[in-house]
Amino acid sequence: MILKQIDSYSYGNRLRSLPATAKGGFAASLLLLAYLTGPAVQAAIIAWLYVWTVPRAGISAKFYAVSLGSVLGFYLLSLPALMIEAIPEGAKMAVAANVRLELGGWQLAVTEDSMHLAVRLLFRVLACSSCFLFLILTTPMADLFQVLRKLRVPMLLLEIMQIMYRFLFALLQTASELYTAQRARGGHHGVRSRIADTATLAARLFGRTMSRYDNWTRGLRARGFEDELRLAPSEPGNVPAKLRIEALIGLAIITLTALLLPGGWLS
Incomplete structure (x- = not known):
C-alpha cells in the first residue's frame, strides 16, 4: 500500500x-x-x-x-x-477559438488563453x-507533528490529526483483510458481483474500524490516559x-x- x-x-x-x-x-x-x-x-x-x-x-x-x-x-x-468553454449556438465568442465543436445546440471551444x-x-x-x-x-509524521507544535498549532487539532493518521493504517489494513476474505470465498467476479461485494465491504469496514477504535480507547484508559495524547520526543x-x-x-x-x-x- x-x-x-x-x-x-x-x-x-x-x-x-x-x-x-x-x-x-x-x-x-x-x-x-x-x-x-x-x-x-x-x-x-x-x-x-x-x-x-x-x-x-x-x-x-x-x-x-x-x-x-x-x-x-x-x-x-x-x-x-x-x-473547454461552452457557449450557446449562435452566440459570439469574446476571443477566437483554436478548436471549435458544435454539440447539441452548444459550441465547445478551446482558446489559446485556456491552453x-x-x-x-x-x-x-x-x-x-x-x-x-x-x-x-x-x-516521519511524528517529526512533522513536533514542527506543528513549535508553530503553536492548537493541541486539540494535533490530537485529531494523530488519531486520523493512526486510523488510516487501521482502515487500510481492515479493508485489505475483508477484500482478501471475499476473494477467498469467490467474490469480486463479474460486474454485479463486484458492486455487491464492494457495498458489503464498505458496510463491514465501518463496523470493524469502529470496533478497533473502541479497543484502542479502552487500551488508552487502561494505561492511565489523561485526555492528552503526548507527542513522541524528537531527536535534535x-x-x-x-x-x-x-x-x-x-x-x-x-x-x-x-x-x-x-x-x-x-x-
Missing part, C-alpha cells in the same frame, strides 16, 4: 537525521517560490527537488514517478473544465507537489554545512532567476 511505503521511506531515507524544522523550512520556501513563479522557474524547482528526493534521500525513482503521476491524474481530470492557463497550472501543480513529496518522503540534529550552503545558494539562484527572467515572477 502506498501509505505504508511513504511511512517506510520517511523513516528509512538518507535525510532522516536532518532536523524536521530545516526540511520544513526548505520545502516551505520552495513552495512559496513554486506558487509565485512562472513555468521556467517551476521546472527548475521540480528538477532540483527530484535530485534532493531521489538520488540524495534514496527514494525509489519509480515510486516517486508514481506519486507525481497520481497528482497528474487529478490534474488531467480537471482539464476539461479548464480548457496557456492549462500549461501554467501543470507546472505549478507539479512544482508544489514536489515540495510536499520531498517533505513527506523524508520526514544538525544540518551539515555542505547541505546548508547548497540549499541557500540554490534558493538564492532560483529567486534571482525568477526576478531577472522575463515572465519568471507572478506569471
Whole structure:
C-alpha cells in the first residue's frame, strides 16, 4: 500500500537525521517560490527537488514517478473544465477559438488563453507537489507533528490529526483483510458481483474500524490516559554545512532567476 511505503521511506531515507524544522523550512520556501513563479522557474524547482528526493534521500525513482503521476491524474481530470468553454449556438465568442465543436445546440471551444492557463497550472501543480513529496518522503509524521507544535498549532487539532493518521493504517489494513476474505470465498467476479461485494465491504469496514477504535480507547484508559495524547520526543540534529550552503545558494539562484527572467515572477 502506498501509505505504508511513504511511512517506510520517511523513516528509512538518507535525510532522516536532518532536523524536521530545516526540511520544513526548505520545502516551505520552495513552495512559496513554486506558487509565485512562472513555468521556467517551476521546472527548475521540480528538477532540483527530484535530485534532493531521489538520488540524495534514496527514494525509489519509480515510486516517486508514481506519486507525481497520481497528482497528474487529478490534474488531467480537471482539464476539461479548464480548457473547454461552452457557449450557446449562435452566440459570439469574446476571443477566437483554436478548436471549435458544435454539440447539441452548444459550441465547445478551446482558446489559446485556456491552453496557456492549462500549461501554467501543470507546472505549478507539479512544482508544489514536489515540495510536499520531498517533505513527506523524508520526514516521519511524528517529526512533522513536533514542527506543528513549535508553530503553536492548537493541541486539540494535533490530537485529531494523530488519531486520523493512526486510523488510516487501521482502515487500510481492515479493508485489505475483508477484500482478501471475499476473494477467498469467490467474490469480486463479474460486474454485479463486484458492486455487491464492494457495498458489503464498505458496510463491514465501518463496523470493524469502529470496533478497533473502541479497543484502542479502552487500551488508552487502561494505561492511565489523561485526555492528552503526548507527542513522541524528537531527536535534535544538525544540518551539515555542505547541505546548508547548497540549499541557500540554490534558493538564492532560483529567486534571482525568477526576478531577472522575463515572465519568471507572478506569471
